[in-house]
Amino acid sequence: MNGPGKGNDNGKGYALVTGASGGIGAEFALQLAASGRALILVGRKRERLERTLGALRGPRAAESLVMPADLSEQGAASRLHAECAARGLIVETLVNNAGSGVFGAAVDSDPEAVEAMLRLNVQALASLSALFGRDMKARGAGEILNVGSFAGLQATPYFAAYAASKAFVLDYSLALRAELAGTGVKVTCLLPGYVRTAFDANAGVGSPAYLKFSEANSLDAATVARIGLGALARRKAWTIAGARNRFAAALFSLLPRSIPPRIMRAALERLI
Numbered sequence: 001m002n003g004p005g006k007g008n009d010n011g012k013g014y015a016l017v018t019g020a021s022g023g024i025g026a027e028f029a030l031q032l033a034a035s036g037r038a039l040i041l042v043g044r045k046r047e048r049l050e051r052t053l054g055a056l057r058g059p060r061a062a063e064s065l066v067m068p069a070d071l072s073e074q075g076a077a078s079r080l081h082a083e084c085a086a087r088g089l090i091v092e093t094l095v096n097n098a099g100s101g102v103f104g105a106a107v108d109s110d111p112e113a114v115e116a117m118l119r120l121n122v123q124a125l126a127s128l129s130a131l132f133g134r135d136m137k138a139r140g141a142g143e144i145l146n147v148g149s150f151a152g153l154q155a156t157p158y159f160a161a162y163a164a165s166k167a168f169v170l171d172y173s174l175a176l177r178a179e180l181a182g183t184g185v186k187v188t189c190l191l192p193g194y195v196r197t198a199f200d201a202n203a204g205v206g207s208p209a210y211l212k213f214s215e216a217n218s219l220d221a222a223t224v225a226r227i228g229l230g231a232l233a234r235r236k237a238w239t240i241a242g243a244r245n246r247f248a249a250a251l252f253s254l255l256p257r258s259i260p261p262r263i264m265r266a267a268l269e270r271l272i
């Protein structure tokens with residue numbers, strides 16, 4: 001069985017990681033490189049991607065490259081796929097990790113910020129999965145790891161659109177996995193809870209109490225990336241990172257769907 005890092009074709013393919021300029025994505029890249037993969041690093045900021053590139057260690061690290069792209073732009077996924085094809089780069093492993101959040105009351109949110117988030121979290125992820133998944137299916141081998149969130153398991157007040165986008169990621173991934181069963185293409189969805197990255201700050205979370213709570217309950221990015229790649233290697237459909245998150249998810253799943261959002265609202269309003 002191919003694990004992450006073993007490749008699927010002739011060992012000359014690439015692992016493409018979106019959001020590789022920091023946070024969990026940079027850790028995915030470091031771990032994939034360490035296990036023998038050459039990387040295509042995608043994100044908006046070239047200099048931060050090049051920092052990740054310079055930190056890669058592994059037998060094929062030197063073959064790795066950066067491809068700066070704003071995946072919230074219309075058509076960005078198709079352009080990225082076309083660039084890989086034009087350069088003859090075979091993507092054996094796709095890690096759809098890039099994602100952003102917009103924090104705050106839904107009715108007070110900036111619609112344009114929410115739209116950009118949805119294009120990144122939903123549209124780019126679906127398009128990249130479809131475009132590279134089609135190639136993998138034709139080759140009879142490949143692996144796709146999509147990064148959802150614990151927040152996607154229940155409606156989450158103050159992260160309403162973000163949580164809904166992550167519900168999409170899980171449902172889309174499970175459907176894609178079922179469609180591709182028997183083709184040689186693996187699909188796994190990783191659901192992290194709080195992770196120590198720039199995510200909260202980028203999402204506009206300003207409350208010291210919230211930040212303290214999320215920090216106290218978070219896993220580090222390297223651990224979360226390891227859990228995701230491990231689940232992909234074991235062909236798991238999905239995995240929730242962290243025992244505490246798995247316990248909370250199990251509890252919430254026993255309740256009517258209207259109850260967890262009320263619990264989350266009460267919890268969050270104590271923090272913001």
Ligand SMILES: NC(=O)c1ccc[n+]([C@@H]2O[C@H](COP(=O)([O-])OP(=O)(O)OC[C@H]3O[C@@H](n4cnc5c(N)ncnc54)[C@H](OP(=O)(O)O)[C@@H]3O)[C@@H](O)[C@H]2O)c1
Nearest residue numbers: 019021022023024043044045071099149194195197198199
């Ligand atoms: N941190 C958490 O608590 C947490 C919890 C659950 C799930 N997640 C999920 O984990 C994934 C990684 O998040 P993280 O915590 O590592 O956050 P992060 O530190 O903010 O990193 C996000 C990454 O996505 C890239 N990105 C953002 N907007 C982009 C765009 N428009 N086009 C291309 N790349 C873009 C960023 O790079 P550039 O700025 O260079 O574009 C960065 O590399 C996300 O999908 C997030 O939803 C995070």
